Amino acid sequence: MEVPSPAHQKRMRDIVETAARVFRRDGYDAGSLDDVAAELDLRKASLYHYVDSKAQLLYLVFDRAITLALERLDELAQLSDPRERLEALIAHQVRIIAEEPSLFAVFFDSRPRLADEFEDAIHSKERRYMRHYAEAVQGCIDAGVLPKINSRFGAQAILGMTSWVYKWVTPQDDTDELTADLVRLVLGEHDAG
Amino acid sequence: MEVPSPAHQKRMRDIVETAARVFRRDGYDAGSLDDVAAELDLRKASLYHYVDSKAQLLYLVFDRAITLALERLDELAQLSDPRERLEALIAHQVRIIAEEPSLFAVFFDSRPRLADEFEDAIHSKERRYMRHYAEAVQGCIDAGVLPKINSRFGAQAILGMTSWVYKWVTPQDDTDELTADLVRLVLGEHDAG
Numbered sequence: 001m002e003v004p005s006p007a008h009q010k011r012m013r014d015i016v017e018t019a020a021r022v023f024r025r026d027g028y029d030a031g032s033l034d035d036v037a038a039e040l041d042l043r044k045a046s047l048y049h050y051v052d053s054k055a056q057l058l059y060l061v062f063d064r065a066i067t068l069a070l071e072r073l074d075e076l077a078q079l080s081d082p083r084e085r086l087e088a089l090i091a092h093q094v095r096i097i098a099e100e101p102s103l104f105a106v107f108f109d110s111r112p113r114l115a116d117e118f119e120d121a122i123h124s125k126e127r128r129y130m131r132h133y134a135e136a137v138q139g140c141i142d143a144g145v146l147p148k149i150n151s152r153f154g155a156q157a158i159l160g161m162t163s164w165v166y167k168w169v170t171p172q173d174d175t176d177e178l179t180a181d182l183v184r185l186v187l188g189e190h191d192a193g
Numbered sequence: 194m195e196v197p198s199p200a201h202q203k204r205m206r207d208i209v210e211t212a213a214r215v216f217r218r219d220g221y222d223a224g225s226l227d228d229v230a231a232e233l234d235l236r237k238a239s240l241y242h243y244v245d246s247k248a249q250l251l252y253l254v255f256d257r258a259i260t261l262a263l264e265r266l267d268e269l270a271q272l273s274d275p276r277e278r279l280e281a282l283i284a285h286q287v288r289i290i291a292e293e294p295s296l297f298a299v300f301f302d303s304r305p306r307l308a309d310e311f312e313d314a315i316h317s318k319e320r321r322y323m324r325h326y327a328e329a330v331q332g333c334i335d336a337g338v339l340p341k342i343n344s345r346f347g348a349q350a351i352l353g354m355t356s357w358v359y360k361w362v363t364p365q366d367d368t369d370e371l372t373a374d375l376v377r378l379v380l381g382e383h384d385a386g
């Protein structure tokens with residue numbers, strides 16, 4: 001397989017970013033490759049040099065979202081203190097969502113529109129993501145930092161409260177304050193010692 | 194204004210329920226009034242006897258979701274004990290979402306697709322809904338049941354963790370166990386006294 005040139009890679013990044021904006025603005029089904037090409041000042045024929053179809057472009061948007069989310073996660077999941085690890089995972093999820101709200105709005109709102117042929121690729125990354133959160137929750141339960149709850153419910157609850165941020169956060173909201181408040185809501189105040 | 198007959202009202206309910214299923218299955222933009230009519234075994238001309246447009250039908254789906262959500266809320270918001278009130282609000286949100294996942298999936302995923310002419314009607318109900326949650330969170334903060342956090346962040350976090358349930362809950366999950374676990378995650382174990 002030929003390695004894509006840096007120029008090709010940059011153009012692909014622009015295409016995926018623009019597609020996320022167009023799909024967010026118009027909805028996935030109503031947004032078109034024509035709109036994406038127009039925003040990029042490209043001819044549609046040139047766009048087809050980079051992507052095969054709108055369905056593939058949605059997959060590329062999703063893959064970028066989940067890859068971005070996974071990027072630092074393997075490292076954060078190594079933190080040995082259970083409370084610190086869960087705090088880091090909550091902060092990570094809030095940060096990536098607040099930084100790229102369009103990307104994640106499309107990922108969450110249009111997730112059911114992903115074509116079957118791309119389902120396995122995205123779902124296996126989602127499972128890996130979920131596993132990190134479930135393990136972090138279980139670690140906190142085992143350490144007595146969280147009450148004894150179903151760790152899958154707890155992980156989904158934490159992913160829900162943090163992911164939901166894309167629906168309501170405004171540029172005026174302080175992401176650090178928000179992160180600190182969500183951590184305190186779940187884990188309570190830090191012990192004095 | 195003429196009061197609609199019971200038969201008309203029932204037919205409207207069927208139309209809104211069917212529209213929610215169709216929009217969830219196909220996406221709002223890809224779903225059509227033809228699909229809704231076909232599912233109901235109605236001619237499209239007959240469907241137009243009840244609704245003016247697909248945009249209005251989406252509004253009716255949203256209005257049903259938010260009206261259902263508001264229904265018991267004014268009553269639950271009267272509970273005087275802050276912890277009991279917040280517990281009741283968490284349980285309420287989980288219950289309505291778990292009972293009508295299609296309705297709320299369309300509401301949440303297609304919320305940005307609502308036509309401008311209907312925006313005020315839905316948004317004013319959403320504000321009323323949000324206010325109940327923010328007041329319940331503030332009540333818990335004042336009573337020392339929750340840490341001192343921004344009550345809007347806290348309310349959005351609780352609405353996020355509970356609303357997110359539509360994305361992952363399965364028929365095998367026990368809604369009572371789920372509700373109890375979310376309450377414990379936020380409010381900790383009940384005090385013995």
